[in-house]
Amino acid sequence: MLRVLSLSLALTAIAAPAVAQKVQVEAVEFPSRDGKTEVKGYVFKAEDAPATAPAVVMMHGRSGAYSSLAKGEYDAATLSARHKAWGRLLARRGYIALMVDDFGPVGYPGGFKAGTYKDRPAVVDEVAYRPLHAYGALRYLQQRPDVDGTHVALLGWSNGGSATLAAMADDKPGDMRRIGFRVGVALYPGCGLKKRFAKDGYRPYNPVRVFIGTADEEVSPTLCEKLVARAREKGGDITLTTFKGATHSYDTPTRSRQSVKANAEAKAATETDILAFLAATLKPAE
Secondary structure, eight states, rough: EEEETTTTTTOOOOOOSSSSEEEEEEEEEOOOOOOEEEEEEEEEEEEOOSSSSEEEEEEOOOOBBBBTOOOOOOSSGGGHHHHHHHHHHHTTTEEEEEEOOSGGGTTTTTTTOOTOOOGGGGGGGGTTHHHHHHHHHHHHHHHHHHHEEEEEEEETTHHHHHHHHHHHHHHSSSOOHHOOEEEEEEOOOOOGGGTTTTOOOBBBBOOOEEEEEEOOOOSSHHHHHHHHHHHTTOOOOEEEETTTEEEEEEOOSSSHHHHHHHHHHEEEEEEHHHHHHHHHHOOOOO
């Protein structure tokens, strides 16, 4: 299913909690499923979180987990504005959110500039390796007593969105519908996925939602339309929402991005849709 939202769409604002709960951020480490990488992460949790809560694993894009102004200080304080905003939003809605930094542990905490895709090392491959880090995050959360390990979502942006699509692919051993991520959400991913699924086609093992802008300057909306259409033909529960005029990283809460009307509208609509999707599929513990 493809939904195209125009600039003139009237959006309903996301209702904020009456009192914004304090969100605590905890730095953690956990092993990747690659058997060799110790991955860094940051857990966002509201001060009044329930004893056991569903969770969301978050995967950053090619720029890495941190702000471009980090100046070599890579920690919770220097996470990018987008990752902080989403971590707090999810925590205040009853989830435990784990922001993954899997570029830092392999020597690239500052990420990569646009236009460098062909020159990036194999250790940051979004199809072969990053899904293994995501599953390391899943296992870590499943071992925490404050997480409902059967209700964990995967959310990724850009290159992390591609990693999300690859991680959710129905090409893995075991009953992934039961032991894997409950749902996946990919924001403006590169949908070529290194031609991994060119022969047999792509299908997610659990529901996936994809969001992208028509004016994306880094990845192809057309490739995502084709991927989603073919996945749906194979019986996959996957949809694509396209925002007219929105650019890459349209949900980044900075003045430069949000001064574009299409980006601001797409950001609001995406947050509304994702929160509704998670509420319907993860069902936060009472």
